Amino acid sequence: MSEDIDPRNEPAPFGTLVLLTAASAVAVMGLSALLSQPPGLKWLLFGPIALVAFEMVVHEVWWQRWWGAIPGAVAGLALYFEGRATLSDLVGDVWAHPVAYVAAWTLFAAVFALCSRYPRTLRPT
Template identity: 85%
Template sequence: MSDLRNEDGDGEPPTRPEEDPRNEPAPFGAVVLLTAASAVAVMGLAALLSHPPGLKFLLLGPIALVVFEVVVHEVWWQRWWGAIPGAAAGLALYFEGRAALADIVGEPWAHPVAYVAAWTLFAVVFALCSRYPRTV
């Protein structure tokens, strides 16, 4: 008779590879909504400051949130590759979108709207890319 105990010896059946927690992608809704909300919060805080915020300030909130989501939900390190195309898409949307929005809604609104949209696109691409590759 085969031994059905797992490595811990607690009598539980062994875990199958498809149950590997590293297969869990980043939670799409949570990552996208929380990243967008943190971008809105950063823009709101920036509006309260009398001087324009620096680049470090603008990157702090959403990056910290994405890192927190990755650490808390144990997204496998090989899934982080989605940050690269997400950053490229977000930067393209920010610079192109800000220029286009400046003509439509004016310069004061173009920066915050493009900033939030860019971080939201980054989170969408990152969360979608976190679904691949699957471990076997």
């Protein structure tokens, strides 16, 4: 007897998700550098979040595999704030923000994609 495999139960594609999220973060930083006024928080979050949502919709990643967004966000935020402070001492304030931003989104995508390999199961109550 062959079981039907639900395509939504496939994990997020690691390489594609990480590379596209990193490229999206680089593109957002590149566009923000070209703008005369610094962009707001909504602009900085739009590109990578839209890309991760797009990947989930296109690849139909099942909602039980989305739990990885929480540890990914925590790790990414920690890397951004700690990394930005450390990088400002090493490379200066001008480069600290873009490098920390791209690194944080890349870490977020990597943690999310790794966590998607382990679906969260619901226990009946």
